Amino acid sequence: MAIMTSSHTFQPLLHRIAAEIESMPGRGRPADYIPALAACDPHRFGMAVAELDGTVYGVGDWRQPFSTQSISKVFTLALDLAREGDTLWEHVGREPSGNPFNSLVQLEYENGIPRNPFINAGALVVTDRLHTQSGNAAGTLLEFLRAESDNAELAINKGVAASESAHGDRNAALGHFMASYGNIGNPVPVLLDQYFRQCSIEASCADLALATGFLARHGIRADGTRLLTQSQAKQVNAIMLTCGTYDAAGDFAYRVGLPGKSGVGGGIIAVVPGRCTLCVWGPGLDERGNSVAGVAALDRFTTLTGLSVF
Numbered sequence: 001m002a003i004m005t006s007s008h009t010f011q012p013l014l015h016r017i018a019a020e021i022e023s024m025p026g027r028g029r030p031a032d033y034i035p036a037l038a039a040c041d042p043h044r045f046g047m048a049v050a051e052l053d054g055t056v057y058g059v060g061d062w063r064q065p066f067s068t069q070s071i072s073k074v075f076t077l078a079l080d081l082a083r084e085g086d087t088l089w090e091h092v093g094r095e096p097s098g099n100p101f102n103s104l105v106q107l108e109y110e111n112g113i114p115r116n117p118f119i120n121a122g123a124l125v126v127t128d129r130l131h132t133q134s135g136n137a138a139g140t141l142l143e144f145l146r147a148e149s150d151n152a153e154l155a156i157n158k159g160v161a162a163s164e165s166a167h168g169d170r171n172a173a174l175g176h177f178m179a180s181y182g183n184i185g186n187p188v189p190v191l192l193d194q195y196f197r198q199c200s201i202e203a204s205c206a207d208l209a210l211a212t213g214f215l216a217r218h219g220i221r222a223d224g225t226r227l228l229t230q231s232q233a234k235q236v237n238a239i240m241l242t243c244g245t246y247d248a249a250g251d252f253a254y255r256v257g258l259p260g261k262s263g264v265g266g267g268i269i270a271v272v273p274g275r276c277t278l279c280v281w282g283p284g285l286d287e288r289g290n291s292v293a294g295v296a297a298l299d300r301f302t303t304l305t306g307l308s309v310f
């Protein structure tokens with residue numbers, strides 16, 4: 001039953017969800033394959049809801065910056081689609097992979113064309129193309145996030161980027177493998193540097209809920225200008241729904257029922273088209289790399305409000 005639908009009730013709802021999360025027994029474990037992320041306390045929790053006009057509600061650690069990681073892939077996809085349009089889809093697919101986010105196995109069968117833009121291989125292709133289009137993929141992304149969140153202080157955490165780079169053999173393998181099929185335009189080390197910097201941008205739940213607003217406003221940015229066509233905004237939301245949480249996307253759609261995108265920093269963004277955007281953060285991950293507390297909180301949000309796309 002939908003018990004809360006009008007905007008002024010979001011604040012008590014967030015407090016209720018935070019109290020429920022507080023008493024949750026298992027919280028998962030922080031990502032440890034990137035050593036700089038391993039020290040995060042899995043009991044941290046924050047959640048923010050942003051309405052279309054930029055009004056933000058939050059609870060817990062909602063103003064605490066955290067590592068955006070794969071959440072960044074939504075924004076690079078949007079920024080590249082806005083620039084090059086449908087030619088992107090000659091280089092990356094739009095199907096769920098059913099495999100872990102850093103998997104190599106499908107790439108050889110599918111001739112170096114990754115399944116979708118949200119697994120690491122697909123995100124590398126998008127960043128490569130955005131870098132070619134813009135001359136600075138990570139810088140373009142950072143500028144966009146600062147503008148949409150109205151927070152000029154957003155920055156790349158260079159320590160996290162260095163840690164990813166030092167432990168980036170898997171991503172390097174993906175990059176070189178796709179380059180061997182001619183699907184990467186920039187030198188692979190240049191691409192990896194951009195990608196690690198992109199993933200290492202830190203932002204809070206409030207920042208990311210606001211930055212995701214264009215997807216709830218059918219392509220319109222915070223300043224009223226258009227980034228994506230209505231159709232492109234629909235497409236990005238659809239890919240988030242089907243691919244945004246990797247090999248758990250089916251379960252996420254079942255439980256939450258919203259387009260969403262997770263990152264191994266423990267954040268998840270989600271979109272209620274035409275209504276609001278959300279960001280949750282809890283650094284403890286499940287075995288598929290999604291925040292345990294984050295999925296649970298979004299599950300409670302859509303269950304209590306009835307605000308889902310279904």
Ligand SMILES: NC(=O)CC[C@H](N)C(=O)O
Nearest residue numbers: 069070101120199263264
């Ligand atoms: N799922 C993620 O957040 C993965 C992002 C991370 N930077 C990686 O490439 O492994």
